[in-house]
Amino acid sequence: MEICVIGAGYVGLIAAVAFAKFSNKVICVEKNGDKVNKLNNGVPTIYEEGLEELLNECLEDEKLLFTTDINKAVRESDIIFIAVGTPTCEDWNVDTSQLFNVINQISSSIHNYKIIVTKSTVPVGTQKNIKKQLINNGVSPSKFDVVSNPEFLREGKALNDFLQGDKIVIGSDSLRAKSIMEKLYTPFNIKILFTNPSTAELIKYASNAFLATKISFINEIANFCTKTGADIDIVAYGLGLDKRISKEFFKAGLGYGGSCFPKDTKALVKIGEKYDSNFDIIRSVINVNDKQRLMPVKILLEHYNDLENKVISILGLTFKPGTDDIREAPALYIIKELISQGAIIKCYDLMASNEIKDIYPTIDYCNNVYDCVEDSYCAIVCTELDEFINIDLKKMRDKMQVGMIIDGRNIYNINDIEENGFDFYYSIGKQNKN
Numbered sequence: 001m002e003i004c005v006i007g008a009g010y011v012g013l014i015a016a017v018a019f020a021k022f023s024n025k026v027i028c029v030e031k032n033g034d035k036v037n038k039l040n041n042g043v044p045t046i047y048e049e050g051l052e053e054l055l056n057e058c059l060e061d062e063k064l065l066f067t068t069d070i071n072k073a074v075r076e077s078d079i080i081f082i083a084v085g086t087p088t089c090e091d092w093n094v095d096t097s098q099l100f101n102v103i104n105q106i107s108s109s110i111h112n113y114k115i116i117v118t119k120s121t122v123p124v125g126t127q128k129n130i131k132k133q134l135i136n137n138g139v140s141p142s143k144f145d146v147v148s149n150p151e152f153l154r155e156g157k158a159l160n161d162f163l164q165g166d167k168i169v170i171g172s173d174s175l176r177a178k179s180i181m182e183k184l185y186t187p188f189n190i191k192i193l194f195t196n197p198s199t200a201e202l203i204k205y206a207s208n209a210f211l212a213t214k215i216s217f218i219n220e221i222a223n224f225c226t227k228t229g230a231d232i233d234i235v236a237y238g239l240g241l242d243k244r245i246s247k248e249f250f251k252a253g254l255g256y257g258g259s260c261f262p263k264d265t266k267a268l269v270k271i272g273e274k275y276d277s278n279f280d281i282i283r284s285v286i287n288v289n290d291k292q293r294l295m296p297v298k299i300l301l302e303h304y305n306d307l308e309n310k311v312i313s314i315l316g317l318t319f320k321p322g323t324d325d326i327r328e329a330p331a332l333y334i335i336k337e338l339i340s341q342g343a344i345i346k347c348y349d350l351m352a353s354n355e356i357k358d359i360y361p362t363i364d365y366c367n368n369v370y371d372c373v374e375d376s377y378c379a380i381v382c383t384e385l386d387e388f389i390n391i392d393l394k395k396m397r398d399k400m401q402v403g404m405i406i407d408g409r410n411i412y413n414i415n416d417i418e419e420n421g422f423d424f425y426y427s428i429g430k431q432n433k434n
């Protein structure tokens with residue numbers, strides 16, 4: 001099939017290479033010309049395991065091409081996937097302007113039947129609004145169908161999730177579109193759930209809100225463990241043995257981050273308001289998460305009282321391992337708060353996207369973890385990278401001014417901490433030393 005994917009970000013790029021892998025002819029449109037040049041030369045613009053190899057394979061087989069020419073790409077394709085950003089506004093409304101800009105850009109190029117697919121996460125009812133907009137722009141309703149096909153990939157495992165996910169959700173009222181989408185996805189051999197567009201749109205928000213709820217829930221239980229002497233890892237294990245609960249997404253830590261959970265939980269609350277649905281649970285999930293990610297700052301202030309000119313080391317900047325994505329990462333919030341308290345920030349994460357240097361241009365970006373902890377009053381583990389898990393704790397302690405770790409990802413063991421001479425150790429819901 002001839003496919004166009006608009007937006008070569010985390011979702012669009014992965015979708016483009018995955019469709020090309022199954023012998024479709026894919027044109028991926030990206031407005032950023034630098035990205036287009038890199039991608040056409042086989043250089044991935046994001047880090048995802050296996051992406052570089054598959055990208056180069058598809059380019060060599062001439063199944064995949066990147067371009068800035070959206071109209072040509074649309075004219076030459078049967079199915080148009082839209083995978084542009086749908087960020088949250090300050091007031092938690094979803095900003096769908098990138099999506100509707102695309103609709104306006106492509107309207108004049110729809111001369112024969114096309115399926116317009118939203119891969120982006122969009123509020124319930126967006127499919128209807130896209131239809132209206134296309135008709136307002138003069139496109140005949142016989143020339144298109146709009147389909148909702150939300151994406152469930154996880155960054156860090158994106159390619160694997162796209163190729164071997166649990167489900168594909170297709171929301172469409174058109175039998176013609178449904179049958180073409182089925183043909184496209186059959187080679188993936190993944191269960192397909194066909195439904196109407198509003199249901200498909202809501203499945204995406206409900207999934208993310210539920211997963212975020214699991215994280216905030218386990219973090220609240222973890223905070224209670226800290227007060228009572230219970231061990232969160234064993235509590236979570238015990239909970240997960242119950243098949244009705246499942247062990248997934250029960251790792252206590254600094255809360256959720258990334259480009260999806262923070263924005264999609266807020267968006268669902270806002271969408272709910274329009275229908276007089278208050279979503280009390282999700283509001284609480286957001287509140288718990290807001291507090292959780294700043295937990296290290298609370299601990300530091302209780303410990304030191306004053307952080308002025310104290311060196312604090314941030315180990316890990318991305319919101320999770322296996323990705324370069326720093327969007328909504330807890331580390332960003334912690335750094336912001338520590339700067340406002342007058343602390344001197346040293347950080348280390350070679351994987352993190354360079355965008356962080358635009359956000360915090362003046363902090364110290366170290367080239368190795370031991371330089372990062374040198375003279376430090378506390379090391380805060382924000383991402384559970386292997387490099388931190390396997391660190392030489394003795395060497396780390398020797399470099400630090402004060403032997404203090406706030407382990408926001410529970411990667412260390414209290415016995416190892418004590419054996420290597422640390423004086424203070426704070427975890428999330430496990431045994432502390434203070």
Ligand SMILES: NC(=O)c1ccc[n+]([C@@H]2O[C@H](COP(=O)([O-])OP(=O)(O)OC[C@H]3O[C@@H](n4cnc5c(N)ncnc54)[C@H](O)[C@@H]3O)[C@@H](O)[C@H]2O)c1
Pocket residue numbers: 006007008009010011012029030031032070083084085086098101102105119120121122151152153154155259260
């Ligand atoms: N990142 C994830 O893990 C993930 C998972 C599932 C769903 N989603 C959803 O998928 C959508 C995309 O997310 P993302 O993380 O890939 O975003 P992203 O910001 O990484 O990528 C979007 C890309 O679209 C490009 N773009 C914007 N307008 C364009 C236009 N008019 N023409 C061509 N290119 C254009 C941007 O330059 C950017 O490269 C969002 O709605 C998001 O909620 C994301």
